[in-house]
Amino acid sequence: MAPVEADVRLFEELDRLLGTYRAVVPDAVRAELDRLADGNGREATAARVGRDLADRADPIEPDGGDAAPDDVDRADPATENAERSTDDADGNGSTNEYADDVLVALAEAGVVAYVVTNDRPLKNRILARNVPVIGLRGRNALAITEP
Incomplete structure (x- = not known):
């Protein structure tokens, strides 16, 4: 969603x-973007752009299993994250942590080399697992934060 919110050229910056690198996006993040994109306003627009960008990345399962063909290069994966929605994984209206939990699990398992996010609580959780985070630095550039 950062490309709309902060005018970041995501893939150029990566x-x-x-x-x-090989960009991967968990299905849980794609689902969260889909939920956010259904609305109106700036957040929904940002989520639709995020969903389009996620389509340029390979899907990945929460256990690190690849949903992409076996011949895809697995070097240096990066993971993109959307901002939190106000629904849980079942759409029950509480804070959605499921997509964040999947990203943390992938980082903890060593499946991803970086997680891309601007969400401060998620960033702290990822850094606590000794995985670098890529996030917005300055106006419209990305930078790596090492644990």
Whole structure:
């Protein structure tokens, strides 16, 4: 959602920071973007852009299993995260932590090399697992925060 919210050219910035990488997005993050995109307003617009960008990344399962074909390069994965929605995984109206939990589990398992997020609580959880976080630095550039 950062490309709309902060005018960030996400993949260009990831190319600049990482060089070669494989972007992956868990299905839980895609589902969260879908829920947010259903509404109106700036957040929904940002979620629709985020969903389109997520389509440029490979899907990944919460256990680190690949939903993509086996011949896809697995080097240096990066994970993109959306902001939290106000629904839980079942749409019950509480804070949605499911997508965040999936990202934390992937980081903890060593499946991803970085997590891309601007969500401060998620960033802290990822850094606590000794995984670097890529987030907005300045006006519209990304930077890596090491644990």
